[in-house]
Amino acid sequence: MKILSITSIATLLILSISCSAQTTDKTDQNKLNFIFSKGKLGPAENFTGKAWNIGLVENDTVYNTVVGNVYFEPGARSNWHTHPSGQILIITDGEGYHQIKGHPRQTLKKGDIVKCPPNVEHWHGASPQTGMLQMYILPKTENGMVTWLQKVTVEEYSNHK
Known part of the structure; x- marks a missing residue:
């Protein structure tokens, strides 16, 4: 009876450690190095999934920049x-995508810098697995900030060509 109990406990312990290691690996894969707080959840009418925004430099008449x-x-996108006046993106962590209308989707990673030309349709967001x-x-805000358009379809998001 004691042997069965010890064997059962050992088996449960091994299973527990194994499940814990798998959970940790998955969690670690999605950990990002946050420099700033998450901010506020972006409106569902402008984003698919959850995108959090925090303003760092407010618009004013001196710099005219936001x-x-x-x-x-993971999976969220604008x-x-x-x-x-265009937009500049600086990817500080994780993995995602950016696409200019009529061009192939680009994969973005930490350290990438993207210049979105003025008045050109584009979208950006996270990869399915990683945030x-x-x-x-946003420069020259005296010209305006953003014009929101239609949602990015699943086909557009998934198409890397």
């Missing part, structure tokens, strides 16, 4: 949109 940070949870952190810069 700087912020967005955290896209709608198609344009910026009258993405990005800083954004």
